[in-house]
Amino acid sequence: MLEVNGLTKRFGERTALDNVTFAVGQREVFGYLGPNGSGKTTTMRLLMGLLKPTSGEALVFGQRAGDNVEARRRVGILLEADGLYPRLSAYDNLDYFGRLYGVRELDTRISQLLNFAGLADRKNDSVGTFSRGMRRKLGLVRALLHSPDMLLLDEPSAGLDPESQKMVRELILSLSEQAGLTVFLSSHDLDEVQRLCGRVAVLQRGKLRVCDTLKALQSPAQPNQVELVLADDSKSADAASVLQGLADITDVSVEGTAVRVSMKDGKGFARITAALEDAGIVVEEMRRSRRSLEDVYLDIVRQEASHE
Amino acid sequence: MSNVLIVARKEIRQMIGNRATLFTGIAMAVFFGVMYALRIGQEGGLPIETSLGSLMFFLTTTLGVFMGYTFTGQVFLREKMDGVVETLLCSPVTIREIWLGKTLAVTALADVLAVACALITAIVAGLRNDVVTIPPAAIFVHVLVVVPMVIGCFVGALGYAQLLLGMRENRIIGLVLFIPVFAGLYGLGYAGTGTFDASWLQVGIVGLAAAVVLAVLVNLSQRLSKERIVTTLPE
Numbered sequence: 422m423l424e425v426n427g428l429t430k431r432f433g434e435r436t437a438l439d440n441v442t443f444a445v446g447q448r449e450v451f452g453y454l455g456p457n458g459s460g461k462t463t464t465m466r467l468l469m470g471l472l473k474p475t476s477g478e479a480l481v482f483g484q485r486a487g488d489n490v491e492a493r494r495r496v497g498i499l500l501e502a503d504g505l506y507p508r509l510s511a512y513d514n515l516d517y518f519g520r521l522y523g524v525r526e527l528d529t530r531i532s533q534l535l536n537f538a539g540l541a542d543r544k545n546d547s548v549g550t551f552s553r554g555m556r557r558k559l560g561l562v563r564a565l566l567h568s569p570d571m572l573l574l575d576e577p578s579a580g581l582d583p584e585s586q587k588m589v590r591e592l593i594l595s596l597s598e599q600a601g602l603t604v605f606l607s608s609h610d611l612d613e614v615q616r617l618c619g620r621v622a623v624l625q626r627g628k629l630r631v632c633d634t635l636k637a638l639q640s641p642a643q644p645n646q647v648e649l650v651l652a653d654d655s656k657s658a659d660a661a662s663v664l665q666g667l668a669d670i671t672d673v674s675v676e677g678t679a680v681r682v683s684m685k686d687g688k689g690f691a692r693i694t695a696a697l698e699d700a701g702i703v704v705e706e707m708r709r710s711r712r713s714l715e716d717v718y719l720d721i722v723r724q725e726a727s728h729e
Numbered sequence: 730m731s732n733v734l735i736v737a738r739k740e741i742r743q744m745i746g747n748r749a750t751l752f753t754g755i756a757m758a759v760f761f762g763v764m765y766a767l768r769i770g771q772e773g774g775l776p777i778e779t780s781l782g783s784l785m786f787f788l789t790t791t792l793g794v795f796m797g798y799t800f801t802g803q804v805f806l807r808e809k810m811d812g813v814v815e816t817l818l819c820s821p822v823t824i825r826e827i828w829l830g831k832t833l834a835v836t837a838l839a840d841v842l843a844v845a846c847a848l849i850t851a852i853v854a855g856l857r858n859d860v861v862t863i864p865p866a867a868i869f870v871h872v873l874v875v876v877p878m879v880i881g882c883f884v885g886a887l888g889y890a891q892l893l894l895g896m897r898e899n900r901i902i903g904l905v906l907f908i909p910v911f912a913g914l915y916g917l918g919y920a921g922t923g924t925f926d927a928s929w930l931q932v933g934i935v936g937l938a939a940a941v942v943l944a945v946l947v948n949l950s951q952r953l954s955k956e957r958i959v960t961t962l963p964e
Contacts, residue, residue, distance in 0.1 A: 432960070469819045471959045486819075487955065494821040504816025506808075508743055517739045521732060521820045563816075 422447050422571060422603045423468065427477035430463055430627075437463040439627040440477065445605055445620075450597050452618035452635075453607040454718055460627040461607045462501065465573055468605075469498065481571065494522060497569035499577055503560035507549035511540055511559055514548055515566055522567035534562045538588075553580035561589060565596075571603040572596070578613055586613070593617055615714040623721050630721045638717045646683045647690055652703035654678040663700045664693060732822045736830025737837070740804050744838055750803065754796050758842045761792055762849030769854040769862075781854050782864040785847050786927040789872050790935075791913045793843035793880040798910050800835040801884050805891040806899055809962055814892075818955050825950045832888055836881040843880070847872050871932040878939035885946040892953060895961040 423445040430438040438460040445451040455461050466472045467479045470487015478485065484492040498504070505514050512531060519527040535541040538558045548556060557580050564572060577593070578586045594617060596602040608614050614621060615635065622632040631638065651660060657675045664673045664682055670693075672683040682693060694704045712720075730738070745751055765788055769780045808814040817827060855862040887906070891899050 466815075466959060471815065471818055471955050473956055490821040490823070493819060496819070498816060498819045500812075500815055500819075502812030502815060504813055506743065506813055507811060508746060509739075513739075513742065517735070518820065520730065520735045521817075521822050523821075 455624035497564035740834035766853035
């Protein structure tokens with residue numbers, strides 16, 4: 422569906438993107454992460470043919486989107502700017518793009534989507550009077566108007582209230598699972614990416630640092646580490662001192678209300694709960710410690726920063 | 730409907746929706762039409778029809794170009810400032826269709842105002858001189874065929890530049906162009922009244938020159954670069 426092979430883009434002396442390679446398959450929700458200025462927007466522009474690569478290629482449905490109108494017709498895009506005319510009404514904005522994309526039964530389609538997004542009562546208001554969140558929602562509606570096969574989204578939930586964020590997340594998931602849509606999601610919202618994406622790429626200073634499944638990226642750094650959730654949060658410190666006295670425990674740390682315990686091997690976890698119960702501390706939950714996407718992301722970004 | 734017409738339709742709706750600009754355009758058409766018409770018949774020499782023809786030759790052209798100048802910024806530059814052009818370039822429309830649609834829309838609206846100005850001039854001149862004044866046939870052709878071509882040349886070239894240049898360069902161009910365009914509107918109307926017998930030859934020369942420039946611009950529009958547009962968007 423989407424292929425990026427050895428993609429490099431230079432602006433004069435500055436390298437915005439350096440030999441980036443990845444592919445995104447059908448129905449996949451692919452997260453594209455990176456700090457500001459890392460090359461995310463440049464990648465999206467190259468994918469849509471707004472920029473010409475210095476070397477390598479970016480293909481959408483096997484075609485260079487810049488040269489191929491039909492490939493562009495199959496993609497819905499929401500960039501950082503919402504892509505809406507502030508002086509036109511919501512309806513006129515959608516009508517314009519709908520006509521350009523050749524949407525059939527446009528009026529019905531616009532009404533359906535505006536109802537879905539909760540913007541039907543504002544359809545005749547000029548977009549300039551909309552809040553940031555409303556514009557974002559309308560931008561997403563515009564991207565979906567022509568029922569695309571692929572969505573390229575740049576921070577789709579930016580500026581949305583929690584309810585609308587949830588709506589957008591559910592919409593993206595249902596479009597991917599039920600309609601078979603491929604979603605390329607560029608975002609800073611790690612929580613959103615963690616909830617939506619099966620695979621993630623992290624870009625830094627134009628270089629692809631990592632590209633893997635979320636599961637692989639979040640796999641524990643230490644397989645013999647568990648995280649304990651106590652029934653009484655205030656006993657975390659007591660629990661830590663009890664556990665430090667046990668044999669085979671290599672490390673105990675308290676992080677917020679959770680207690681993280683590392684052992685020499687993965688066989689003695691039953692002794693942990695027993696020891697804590699003997700001390701009158703009830704363990705509500707014990708789970709294998711997985712790194713959050715935030716940990717993974719910050720590790721990668723900091724690691725690279727320390728190398729440079 | 731072709732993409733060019735879809736773009737043109739949207740631009741016309743957007744320009745008409747901007748009441749301040751539209752009102753200014755109508756007010757200018759009325760003001761200049763009446764002001765110059767009142768001078769017809771005051772000078773001796775040429776007959777009223779010739780004076781009116783001479784005035785229409787210059788006034789419709791310069792007013793049309795001035796209106797084109799005013800609307801072009803709203804249509805080409807505003808889209809870059811709002812960042813919508815980037816999304817538009819991702820849609821199944823070519824850059825040439827965008828340029829043509831916008832040029833067509835601005836030209837159409839500017840031309841309507843120029844023709845309205847010509848009509849006002851003819852009516853006021855007729856009422857003032859108590860005669861039904863009909864300008865020569867060459868002037869009709871000039872107003873209805875050549876003037877839109879001249880406006881199209883100006884709008885097309887300015888729009889082309891606005892798409893390709895950065896915001897700073899565009900501001901400089903806007904300022905640099907305003908003076909000669911406005912001076913032309915003001916000065917040529919005076920200079921033209923009663924002193925110039927517009928003939929088929931002159932109309933033909935202007936028309937031919939405009940056709941050549943338009944052909945060059947249409948050809949050049951194929952070379953508009955998306956990269957250039959995107960890299961000159963404001964941060």
